[in-house]
Amino acid sequence: MINDMDLPDQFPNPRDTLPAYAQQWWDRFANGAQPDITALQQIPAYRTTWELFCEATGRNASGTAAAFSELKKAERKYYAAVRAMYPNQYRVPQTDYNGMVRDALDFYQDGEKRSASGIVGGYVPKEHARAVANRKGQRKRMRRAIEANKPHPAYAAITSRIGKQGVNSMAQDTVSMTLVRLMMEAGTQRTLDTMSYEVAELKAQVAALEAFQSATEKRHTIEDAGQDPKELARSMRASGKSLGEIAKATGRSRSTVQRWVK
Numbered sequence: 691m692i693n694d695m696d697l698p699d700q701f702p703n704p705r706d707t708l709p710a711y712a713q714q715w716w717d718r719f720a721n722g723a724q725p726d727i728t729a730l731q732q733i734p735a736y737r738t739t740w741e742l743f744c745e746a747t748g749r750n751a752s753g754t755a756a757a758f759s760e761l762k763k764a765e766r767k768y769y770a771a772v773r774a775m776y777p778n779q780y781r782v783p784q785t786d787y788n789g790m791v792r793d794a795l796d797f798y799q800d801g802e803k804r805s806a807s808g809i810v811g812g813y814v815p816k817e818h819a820r821a822v823a824n825r826k827g828q829r830k831r832m833r834r835a836i837e838a839n840k841p842h843p844a845y846a847a848i849t850s851r852i853g854k855q856g857v858n859s860m861a862q863d864t865v866s867m868t869l870v871r872l873m874m875e876a877g878t879q880r881t882l883d884t885m886s887y888e889v890a891e892l893k894a895q896v897a898a899l900e901a902f903q904s905a906t907e908k909r910h911t912i913e914d915a916g917q918d919p920k921e922l923a924r925s926m927r928a929s930g931k932s933l934g935e936i937a938k939a940t941g942r943s944r945s946t947v948q949r950w951v952k
Contacts, residue, residue: 704742711881712739719743728867729874732859780818787828787835787865789813794869798844798876806866806873823866832861832868847879908941920950927951 705716716739719725729736744750793809796802810823836857839845849857852875860871912919919940926936936947 704746708739708742709882710885711735711878715739716743728862728871732856732871733874735878780814780822782814782822784831784834784838786813787831788838790865790869791832791835791839791872792842794872795839795842795844795876797873798847798880801877801880804873806869809869810865824864826863828865828868829861829863832865833858836861836872844876844879847883848875851879851882905941908939912940923947923950 705713708716712735715736719740720743725736725740730740731737790809790813793804793812794806797804807819807823811819814822836845845857857875860868860875862868862871909919912922919942923936923940923942926939927933931939933944933947933951936942936951937944940947942950
């Protein structure tokens with residue numbers, strides 16, 4: 691496990707400069723997790739986080755692909771064994787692929803953790819689920835399934851960030867890999883949207899506090915000058931000022947000013 695004390699003194703820890711979703715990737719790297727090759731190739735923010743982590747800890751980011759070549763060979767061997775154990779004989783309707791993609795995208799709305807194998811198992815008989823999940827050459831079908839889910843809120847949200855080409859690129863060779871990529875992007879978008887909402891809420895709160903402070907200062911100014919706010923409001927109204935102008939000048943609401951100048 692790598693902690694902040696392991697970082698060279700000349701490098702300040704850059705983790706704090708990253709958004710929340712990238713900090714989660716950083717923490718997994720710091721705990722010894724190896725990066726996902728597909729994510730490194732297709733998710734710029736993921737690759738940037740890994741390169742930044744390698745720079746901070748003195749690792750060689752450029753050798754990552756070579757270091758994982760044996761891992762990819764092992765994965766291919768595993769998938770071949772799975773397909774041999776569970777013959778690739780079950781035909782999955784396109785509508786079921788559409789449903790699998792929809793279930794993966796639902797993570798954007800409900801935040802409920804789900805696995806690719808669990809999603810496939812909801813549509814495919816148990817004895818064929820593993821073979822279908824690891825079935826190769828499904829890019830066209832998965833692209834059609836993604837296209838069929840255009841009305842899904844997650845599709846529009848993710849497309850606005852990475853573009854239609856980026857969304858289509860998530861259709862991988864295996865069904866499970868496509869679902870994993872979709873859930874990853876849905877989770878990232880959910881995090882970004884939550885952060886945007888929180889920032890908007892904070893801005894609204896700050897604006898309300900500033901308005902309250904301004905109104906309070908105006909009230910105190912009038913009181914310190916020994917003026918009667920009601921008389922001041924009536925005088926301003928008599929000179930042709932609008933209710934809004936009077937309310938702003940006296941630090942009162944429009945309804946209060948309207949009641950005073952009746």
